[in-house]
Amino acid sequence: MHFDLLIKNGDVIDGTGEARFRADVGVCGDRIEAVGDLSDSTAKAVIDATSKVVSPGFIDSHTHDDAYLLSHPDVLPKICQGVTTVIGGNCGISLAPLRSHAIPQPLDLLGLPSAFCFDTFAQYLDAVDENPAAVNLAALVGHSTLRVRHMKDLSRPANADEIAKMAADVEEALQAGAIGVSSGTFYPPAAAASTRELIEVFEPIRRNGGVFATHLRDETVDIIPSLEEAFEIGRAVRANVVLSHHKVAGKDNHGRSVETLKIIHKQSKLQPLCLDCHPYPATSTMLRADRIRQSSRVMLAWSTPHPELAGKDFADILPLYDGSVDAAIEDLKPAGAIYFVMDEADVQRIFSYERTMVGSDGLPNDTAPHPRLWGTFPRVLGHYSRELKLFPLEMAVRKMTGLTAEQFGLMGRGHIATGKYADLVIFDAERVLDRATFAAPTLRPEGIEHVIVNGVPVFQLGEFTGARPGRALRRRTADAI
Numbered sequence: 420m421h422f423d424l425l426i427k428n429g430d431v432i433d434g435t436g437e438a439r440f441r442a443d444v445g446v447c448g449d450r451i452e453a454v455g456d457l458s459d460s461t462a463k464a465v466i467d468a469t470s471k472v473v474s475p476g477f478i479d480s481h482t483h484d485d486a487y488l489l490s491h492p493d494v495l496p497k498i499c500q501g502v503t504t505v506i507g508g509n510c511g512i513s514l515a516p517l518r519s520h521a522i523p524q525p526l527d528l529l530g531l532p533s534a535f536c537f538d539t540f541a542q543y544l545d546a547v548d549e550n551p552a553a554v555n556l557a558a559l560v561g562h563s564t565l566r567v568r569h570m571k572d573l574s575r576p577a578n579a580d581e582i583a584k585m586a587a588d589v590e591e592a593l594q595a596g597a598i599g600v601s602s603g604t605f606y607p608p609a610a611a612a613s614t615r616e617l618i619e620v621f622e623p624i625r626r627n628g629g630v631f632a633t634h635l636r637d638e639t640v641d642i643i644p645s646l647e648e649a650f651e652i653g654r655a656v657r658a659n660v661v662l663s664h665h666k667v668a669g670k671d672n673h674g675r676s677v678e679t680l681k682i683i684h685k686q687s688k689l690q691p692l693c694l695d696c697h698p699y700p701a702t703s704t705m706l707r708a709d710r711i712r713q714s715s716r717v718m719l720a721w722s723t724p725h726p727e728l729a730g731k732d733f734a735d736i737l738p739l740y741d742g743s744v745d746a747a748i749e750d751l752k753p754a755g756a757i758y759f760v761m762d763e764a765d766v767q768r769i770f771s772y773e774r775t776m777v778g779s780d781g782l783p784n785d786t787a788p789h790p791r792l793w794g795t796f797p798r799v800l801g802h803y804s805r806e807l808k809l810f811p812l813e814m815a816v817r818k819m820t821g822l823t824a825e826q827f828g829l830m831g832r833g834h835i836a837t838g839k840y841a842d843l844v845i846f847d848a849e850r851v852l853d854r855a856t857f858a859a860p861t862l863r864p865e866g867i868e869h870v871i872v873n874g875v876p877v878f879q880l881g882e883f884t885g886a887r888p889g890r891a892l893r894r895r896t897a898d899a900i
């Protein structure tokens with residue numbers, strides 16, 4: 420046989436969770452054409468993967484890259500980790516559909532107001548195809564974005580007219596190829612939304628299909644009622660529930676992942692659901708007083724009026740405001756921060772759970788970002804799997820490939836098998852490791868050697884190749900998924 424690309428003699432971890440096996444992988448065009456002993460074959464290009472792992476490209480199940488991949492199509496923080504597909508539109512905040520000059524927090528986590536320039540979801544997905552990135556994008560439509568679009572007063576539940584307009588936008592987005600919806604009632608633009616509002620806005624999911632990804636209303640003392648609300652919404656619209664960045668935040672709640680995982684597992688027998696997590700005990704989002712109170716340490720990630728303070732500990736900034744948290748927030752905002760609110764034991768327990776996927780939740784526009792932006796995937800492979808032996812490498816790979824593809828309905832990806840899309844990573848299992856830290860958050864990881872998207876190398880020898888073969892993956896167009 421003759422291939423466009425032949426990856427020889429690697430240890431294939433295929434994304435199913437099954438044990439690795441020695442094989443060659445032959446690629447023609449954008450697909451995997453053969454897996455097995457291909458030593459009699461020829462190819463235009465050959466990669467020798469001897470003593471390396473060949474795995475499906477990693478799928479980042481939780482990103483805020485919606486605008487970043489248009490402004491930075493190399494998507495370097497992701498390709499250097501082996502990520503080949505990102506899921507955008509999480510936490511209720513999607514870039515589309517919204518055209519606005521004034522965007523409230525946390526929508527600004529996605530980028531500048533000028534980035535919000537799409538009247539429809541179809542326009543956004545077309546823009547991704549017309550200005551392709553190095554990675555694929557599959558996107559959710561966000562409830563907070565729709566509230567900002569259709570409501571003047573965000574401090575109350577939506578009325579019938581506003582719900583009808585938001586539901587029409589959800590219908591348009593799903594028809595255009597959105598893979599589902601997301602909510603973020605934790606955040607001010609959507610905090611006043613009732614459960615009923617969410618169910619009615621997401622009603623088109625019942626007919627069109629798609630997932631419901633949610634940043635829960637509360638991840639602290641009220642974590643259980645918040646989980647139950649998510650389950651109720653998922654059941655009402657018949658959607659697979661994705662519990663975003665599952666955590667139990669605040670010192671008083673440390674250890675409660677025992678309780679939440681028990682509830683989640685029991686519920687998973689009754690309705691489809693899954694969760695994602697990032698491998699750090701700190702989270703990051705807009706600067707807000709409640710999160711500061713819950714945290715043992717806070718670092719400023721960015722501030723529009725005070726960019727010079729990015730990267731500093733909040734405890735060192737506070738004396739500038741005579742110790743007043745409220746005065747500091749008022750002067751620094753809009754701003755974002757990193758919060759040490761979780762317990763490492765909870766993070767590891769959540770990660771070990773069979774339905775937990777890897778999602779970075781990285782914020783690519785931050786001045787001093789959380790290291791998860793550059794380190795998440797190699798950290799799971801190198802630190803959690805190889806060093807801590809939390810789970811076998813095959814399971815670590817599954818949590819970032821096959822499991823994620825199955826949960827989001829990306830059926831052509833996430834596995835190494837004949838006929839699947841050729842999204843592939845070749846890495847050194849002995850060396851792969853994150854290097855980004857809270858003090859130096861943009862250090863590239865080690866051990867990721869080749870990254871291939873739709874059959875085209877995008878990262879090799881530690882550098883972006885310049886190729887941008889990424890696509891907008893549309894749920895309703897099976898061959899593009």
Ligand SMILES: [Zn+2]
Pocket residue numbers: 509510603634663664
């Ligand atoms: Zn979130």
